[in-house]
Amino acid sequence: MCWQGIKMTLTKRNEPLVLIACDYYFPGYKGGGPIRTLANLVERLGDEFRFKIITRDRDFGDRESYPGISVNSWQNVGKAEVFYSSPQNLSLLALYRLLKAADYDVIYLNSFFSPFFTIMPLLLRQLRLIPQVPVIVAPRGEFSCGALALKGLKKRIYLKFAKMLGLYRSVIWQASSEYEEVDIHRWFGDNVSLVVAPDLPPSVNTVGVRSSCREKTAGSLKIIFISRISRMKNLDGALTMLKGLNGKVQFNIYGPLEDMDYWMKCKGVIGLLPPNIEVQYRGVAPHNQVYAVMQEHDLFFLPTLGENFGHVILEALVAGCPVLISNKTPWCGLEEKGVGWDLPLEQPEKFRTVLQKFLDMDTQTHRLLSMQAKKYGLQYLQDEKVIKQNHALFKKAIVQ
Numbered sequence: 001m002c003w004q005g006i007k008m009t010l011t012k013r014n015e016p017l018v019l020i021a022c023d024y025y026f027p028g029y030k031g032g033g034p035i036r037t038l039a040n041l042v043e044r045l046g047d048e049f050r051f052k053i054i055t056r057d058r059d060f061g062d063r064e065s066y067p068g069i070s071v072n073s074w075q076n077v078g079k080a081e082v083f084y085s086s087p088q089n090l091s092l093l094a095l096y097r098l099l100k101a102a103d104y105d106v107i108y109l110n111s112f113f114s115p116f117f118t119i120m121p122l123l124l125r126q127l128r129l130i131p132q133v134p135v136i137v138a139p140r141g142e143f144s145c146g147a148l149a150l151k152g153l154k155k156r157i158y159l160k161f162a163k164m165l166g167l168y169r170s171v172i173w174q175a176s177s178e179y180e181e182v183d184i185h186r187w188f189g190d191n192v193s194l195v196v197a198p199d200l201p202p203s204v205n206t207v208g209v210r211s212s213c214r215e216k217t218a219g220s221l222k223i224i225f226i227s228r229i230s231r232m233k234n235l236d237g238a239l240t241m242l243k244g245l246n247g248k249v250q251f252n253i254y255g256p257l258e259d260m261d262y263w264m265k266c267k268g269v270i271g272l273l274p275p276n277i278e279v280q281y282r283g284v285a286p287h288n289q290v291y292a293v294m295q296e297h298d299l300f301f302l303p304t305l306g307e308n309f310g311h312v313i314l315e316a317l318v319a320g321c322p323v324l325i326s327n328k329t330p331w332c333g334l335e336e337k338g339v340g341w342d343l344p345l346e347q348p349e350k351f352r353t354v355l356q357k358f359l360d361m362d363t364q365t366h367r368l369l370s371m372q373a374k375k376y377g378l379q380y381l382q383d384e385k386v387i388k389q390n391h392a393l394f395k396k397a398i399v400q
Contacts, residue, residue, distance in 0.1 A: 219360065
């Protein structure tokens with residue numbers, strides 16, 4: 001989905017209405033994968049369901065509203081109607097009025113821990129102050145071991161408190177993978193209502209990736225790391241794994257500086273790297289430029305502590321950029337498929353072996369790998385099974 005401005009005329013339709021509450025939505029992009037997940041959901045299911053979205057009026061970390069929007073009012077954005085709320089309007093009373101006034105069949109909460117866009121709606125529901133319609137909760141990987149390890153005590157206290165109050169009683173859980181299904185059952189038991197529905201990728205005709213014939217010189221390697229700069233993404237681990245490589249390495253970092261203390265730690269690691277390793281922070285790549293930026297590199301490197309889906313991994317594959325990632329994502333068996341590697345974080349020497357292999361790789365070998373990566377990525381985009389699983393999720397909620 002591309003940001004092409006906002007139409008102010010709202011239309012009435014008879015399809016089931018899904019009300020989505022989320023921290024960030026288009027035209028934002030700094031919030032990463034969850035924004036793209038929702039945009040793809042609206043784009044690909046927007047002809048069968050109506051979507052209304054309540055969200056913030058600015059991107060992650062920004063002090064100003066998105067240009068060209070009308071704040072604190074409903075407006076059309078693609079196939080959805082969106083309410084961009086100002087910081088002053090982020091109150092329990094304002095949310096109550098929004099949820100009380102809207103006419104919807106399902107509430108869809110795009111996080112587990114979001115204070116305003118998940119916890120507050122559930123409190124209003126618990127107090128029976130808003131319509132008692134079915135609620136879908138999409139944790140987006142927040143129950144993974146890696147995610148819960150960050151601010152772990154605070155999260156576990158809230159989990160116990162929420163279970164004690166029954167805030168999530170009778171909700172429908174969306175698990176984006178079998179791994180997340182296990183995580184949800186671990187915390188809320190085996191008797192919960194749950195549907196496995198992976199994050200929707202964009203449709204093939206919206207990708208628009210140009211062909212790439214990048215030259216790869218043996219003894220030289222251009223790596224891209226593109227993600228939020230946070231502990232979960234393990235940038236310091238990636239930097240540490242560069243030590244001891246023989247050859248010239250250019251390592252480019254893209255992404256919003258979410259955690260400045262962590263970024264300072266990463267800069268400390270950068271300062272200890274040998275002269276043959278050149279590291280540059282390139283800022284934030286707008287989403288409409290991600291494919292082009294990927295195609296300027298030989299390898300996408302993300303030894304993440306955990307990904308619920310990993311949109312950026314799919315984007316690298318579609319761009320023809322082979323991937324080197326951890327085995328903490330749904331993207332598994334990449335070496336067998338000939339498109340990359342997914343390796344255990346407990347064995348950093350395996351990452352270094354692959355990095356050195358890429359350093360020594362020539363153009364012909366790399367081009368074959370690149371072509372296979374792109375083919376695999378495009379095949380995933382064309383898989384209709386994921387659409388059917390998401391469709392089943394909302395149909396289950398509507399008939400509940």
